[in-house]
Amino acid sequence: MTECIMDELRIIEIKKSVFADNDRDANLLREELKQQGVFLLNLMSAPGSGKTTTLIQTINRLKERLRVAVMEADIDSDVDARKMKETTGVESIQLHTGGMCHLDAEMTRQGLAALSLEKTDLVILENVGNLVCPAEFDTGSSANAMILSVPEGDDKPLKYPLMFSVCDLVLINKTDVMPYFDFDLERCKQNILMRNPKATIIPISAKTGEGIDDFAQWLVNEVQNWKK
Amino acid sequence: MHELGIVFYIIRDVKQVAEENHVEHVASVVMDIGEVSTVMPHLLSDCWRWAADKEPMLQGCESEVNTIPAVTWCDGCKSEYPTVAHGRTCPRCGSENTWLLRGNEVEIKEIKV
Ligand SMILES: Nc1nc2c(ncn2[C@@H]2O[C@H](COP(=O)(O)OP(=O)(O)OP(=O)(O)O)[C@@H](O)[C@H]2O)c(=O)[nH]1
Numbered sequence A: 001m002t003e004c005i006m007d008e009l010r011i012i013e014i015k016k017s018v019f020a021d022n023d024r025d026a027n028l029l030r031e032e033l034k035q036q037g038v039f040l041l042n043l044m045s046a047p048g049s050g051k052t053t054t055l056i057q058t059i060n061r062l063k064e065r066l067r068v069a070v071m072e073a074d075i076d077s078d079v080d081a082r083k084m085k086e087t088t089g090v091e092s093i094q095l096h097t098g099g100m101c102h103l104d105a106e107m108t109r110q111g112l113a114a115l116s117l118e119k120t121d122l123v124i125l126e127n128v129g130n131l132v133c134p135a136e137f138d139t140g141s142s143a144n145a146m147i148l149s150v151p152e153g154d155d156k157p158l159k160y161p162l163m164f165s166v167c168d169l170v171l172i173n174k175t176d177v178m179p180y181f182d183f184d185l186e187r188c189k190q191n192i193l194m195r196n197p198k199a200t201i202i203p204i205s206a207k208t209g210e211g212i213d214d215f216a217q218w219l220v221n222e223v224q225n226w227k228k
Numbered sequence B: 001m002h003e004l005g006i007v008f009y010i011i012r013d014v015k016q017v018a019e020e021n022h023v024e025h026v027a028s029v030v031m032d033i034g035e036v037s038t039v040m041p042h043l044l045s046d047c048w049r050w051a052a053d054k055e056p057m058l059q060g061c062e063s064e065v066n067t068i069p070a071v072t073w074c075d076g077c078k079s080e081y082p083t084v085a086h087g088r089t090c091p092r093c094g095s096e097n098t099w100l101l102r103g104n105e106v107e108i109k110e111i112k113v
């Protein structure tokens, strides 16, 4: 930090990214979760891409193998958390973001404090439906995943490059409606890999169940590696 | 809203720096905002006015925005070009193997006290 006097106003140089503090909090949280052997998946997507439906399907096939808990982030309702509890029976809480379009590491930490982490292997955070802001705010998650649904178009990765570049896993959902849309699966995969060569891509349908077992297996593997 | 969230982070950082420097009132905050960052400067200044006036230390404090032009690197012909005019396809060689070099910044540059 340097200072200089100019026009009677003193200038204090800061030169710091607005995201720096959150990045530090997030790294700290990630390290703590690693120590506790808890894997946190941050699941993001545009509104209505199928986060809640996919999670219900997946958790029902997974809960014999992993102890799962869910945090539903929503601007202002608890519809998703109640639905999750009723349909899967796993521990599930609602986080209100107070009008904010994303969760940061501090809000995530507060949510985790409300869960019984000692009885949990995998916490899934359903982030706010939005493709811009959640990509900029590291939540402290062990891995990031996103859902792109067929009606949104195969060129989404080109329009939201940051979101695709921060995700370890991209689920392409609603494949059951592929015949009705001008959606080229191969081109979509290419667009994703161009922005993120390391991304794992799994086409799924939360309606028919296609690909859900692959997603469940991906989670089991990730959690096992994390606990090593 | 996105910009409002960003403003809360800025306020937290600015207050901290002001306190460390024993400053009682901040006259102006200067931001470096990339042309293709997710922040819209006019929304940022509206949110800033609303939120800053609630903080005694920041009442009437101006926000100034320097826009950082976005520049993309083309791996095809190893050169740079302006992102906003040409998007992700290189205007020289047509390659799509391109990466943003700068223009993504959301930074607090300095404060005037
Ligand atoms: N055809 C079809 N519809 C689906 C599929 N998955 C989800 N849907 C439907 O898409 C709508 C939105 O699904 P949700 O699971 O609520 O989506 P979400 O991403 O949780 O939505 P928000 O939390 O509001 O952002 C619902 O009507 C689902 O029934 C799918 O694979 N195929």
Ligand SMILES: [Mg+2]
Pocket: A051, A052, A053, A080, A126
């Ligand atoms: Mg939902």
Ligand SMILES: [Zn+2]
Pocket: B074, B075, B076, B077, B078, B079, B090, B091, B092, B093, B094, B095
């Ligand atoms: Zn080129």
